[in-house]
Amino acid sequence: MTSRKEVAELAGVSEATVSRVLNNVGPLKEETKLRVLAAATKLGYTPSSIARSFALRRSGNLGVVMPYLPKARLFSAYYFSEILSGIGSKAREEGYDLLMLFRDANEPMDYCGLFRMRKVDACIVLGAKEEPGELAALRLLKEEGHAFCLINQHFEGESFHEVDADHVEGSWQAVTHLLEQGCTRIAFLNGPEAYSNSRDRMRGYTRALTEAGIALDPTLQFEGNFSRRSGVAVAKEMVTRLEQIDAIVAANDRMAIGLQQGLRELGVTAERMPAIVGYDDSDAAELTTPALSSVRVPFYRLGELAAAKVLEMPDGGPEASVQKVRIKLPTELIIRASSQIKKSRRN
Amino acid sequence: MTSRKEVAELAGVSEATVSRVLNNVGPLKEETKLRVLAAATKLGYTPSSIARSFALRRSGNLGVVMPYLPKARLFSAYYFSEILSGIGSKAREEGYDLLMLFRDANEPMDYCGLFRMRKVDACIVLGAKEEPGELAALRLLKEEGHAFCLINQHFEGESFHEVDADHVEGSWQAVTHLLEQGCTRIAFLNGPEAYSNSRDRMRGYTRALTEAGIALDPTLQFEGNFSRRSGVAVAKEMVTRLEQIDAIVAANDRMAIGLQQGLRELGVTAERMPAIVGYDDSDAAELTTPALSSVRVPFYRLGELAAAKVLEMPDGGPEASVQKVRIKLPTELIIRASSQIKKSRRN
CATH class of the missing domain: 3.40.50.2300 (Response regulator)
Known part of the structure; x- marks a missing residue:
């Protein structure tokens, strides 16, 4: 089995640097990072699943933000259960697990933190409201170039990715x-x-x-x-x-x-x-x-489409490079x- | 702000060792680990949320394993939606997010991997079946002393934690x-x-x-x-x-x-x-x-109880130290x- 030492030698860096790259710790030059990843890949070095998942910056989780109401049986509401079934089906197909995140009614979420802590690779926001705190949190997500999408909510004058019905x-x-x-x-x-x-x-x-x-x-x-x-x-x-x-x-x-x-x-x-x-x-x-x-309302389809779209977006890439998602499905x-x-x- | 160097000096180890401890990488003596964690805590050193969460070995996620059937709208089934609402409510109360994990019908899951990769801190298994593969996977979970619990399923002759109805x-x-x-x-x-x-x-x-x-x-x-x-x-x-x-x-x-x-x-x-x-x-x-x-059937309550029980179990501790959960709620x-x-x- 390849050792960390061999990777360090091939990449021309210290063993500590190899660890730091594979664990994504501390500030590192992009060039050093690439050199270490290339060496590790070439030698088939897999220190542990977790290290690899960090090196690739993937958690394997698709985040779904839902409003949280004490006592309410959210999963029992047709609206949420259908959308979640659609999201879950697509996530499963793509090999992702679903991370359900409950948002307090009156407290804007630190969406970016979810990405920074690598709890999620992409995120779908359900039940977003037109409120200053919520809007600010979503704008920050967009500024940082994270892969996210809203379902059934659009904000006038903003250009978030949105999957909605008419x-x-x-x-x-x-x-x-x-x-x-x-x-x-x-x-x-x-x-x-x-x-x-x-x-x-x-x-x-x-x-x-x-x-x-x-x-x-x-x-x-x-x-x-x-x-x-x-x-x-x-x-x-x-x-x-x-x-x-x-x-x-x-x-x-x-x-x-x-x-x-x-x-x-x-x-x-x-x-x-x-x-x-x-x-x-x-x-x-x-x-x-x-x-x-x-x-x-095709809720299941809204969920499927949103999941498909966010999972193909690059995370953290330049925002302009991603084509804006603006889907509006018909109702009957x-x-x-x-x-x-x-x-x-x-x- | 405290630097990694200061932590290393106080603990009497190298900076690389500090990183390894805080990121939980590679084999380390228990004594070294404790020394580094004590020094980091004393100096208020928080390299990043993610490092801290790894040092504490907590992901903040409660795993919920569900059977996956293509095309079936699992979240729309009363049975699952009520149990999930109960689990979600308790998880939220305890500050946990829910990680939904879909199990293929004919493929036993690597439950232990979820813990090893620190995707979850505890786990609830729904819809488990009496099958050799499933049973073996659950036995392994138990052997490794992970915090897990079954809902609405019990295995004769086994001593898993179980929350069920009569x-x-x-x-x-x-x-x-x-x-x-x-x-x-x-x-x-x-x-x-x-x-x-x-x-x-x-x-x-x-x-x-x-x-x-x-x-x-x-x-x-x-x-x-x-x-x-x-x-x-x-x-x-x-x-x-x-x-x-x-x-x-x-x-x-x-x-x-x-x-x-x-x-x-x-x-x-x-x-x-x-x-x-x-x-x-x-x-x-x-x-x-x-x-x-x-x-x-009090499904919501089954979910709440199971979540409460697994979240108070130590993970990875000696199995014998945990009191067996055997709950059977009445039906009406x-x-x-x-x-x-x-x-x-x-x-």
């Missing part, structure tokens, strides 16, 4: 479907504005109503936090105005289902229930009663019973 | 509930025998029937692979024998739902549909029609419409 279109499809059935007073239960996908949905809602010559009514706009519970809570606000509402579009299925449940618990009968369209087309949409119309409205207007109610 | 009891509850309603010809759709939890369910099924003085009928025993699709497939076998079956117990909800769907598609009406009890009490159980009776039968016997059918 939520303007998705929301437009949902509202247009309701308009075509004669609904005119369409309430909107959106998610928090800090997410670009909420703002995109608002754009689609506005566009569809404007095209139909219907003025926006701020009293028909509600906000939840994507949880079923927040849908139940909004039902209480909505029930007092139910005479003015003939349909509802919700920004995800969980809120739509919570809304249906909440309205039912408040005594709203099936006959008086407004038409409802959810968003995500989760498993639950098909299983709930009445089955929920919903906008299908799936019509089920919940949005079918009953004749009896309209006449 | 599936003998769960299965017994499901069958007894059906017996109490007058069912006597109870079919059983179990999972693969390589999982101890399948064998446990078989024991509960057998015990309940034996207690009721009913002989086991091998023609009423079926096997699926826990997928909905396998439930649909078994429906084709079962439909030809439906005259001999008045109730069915399935080893998870997805197979139970697949079975219901399959039987319906084969023309079995609601009146002729056997009473069905699923297992897991997943989200889908409540949402499907008729709502599915099911055995609730949740009765819904699918298992309520319709009077018309029984008379």
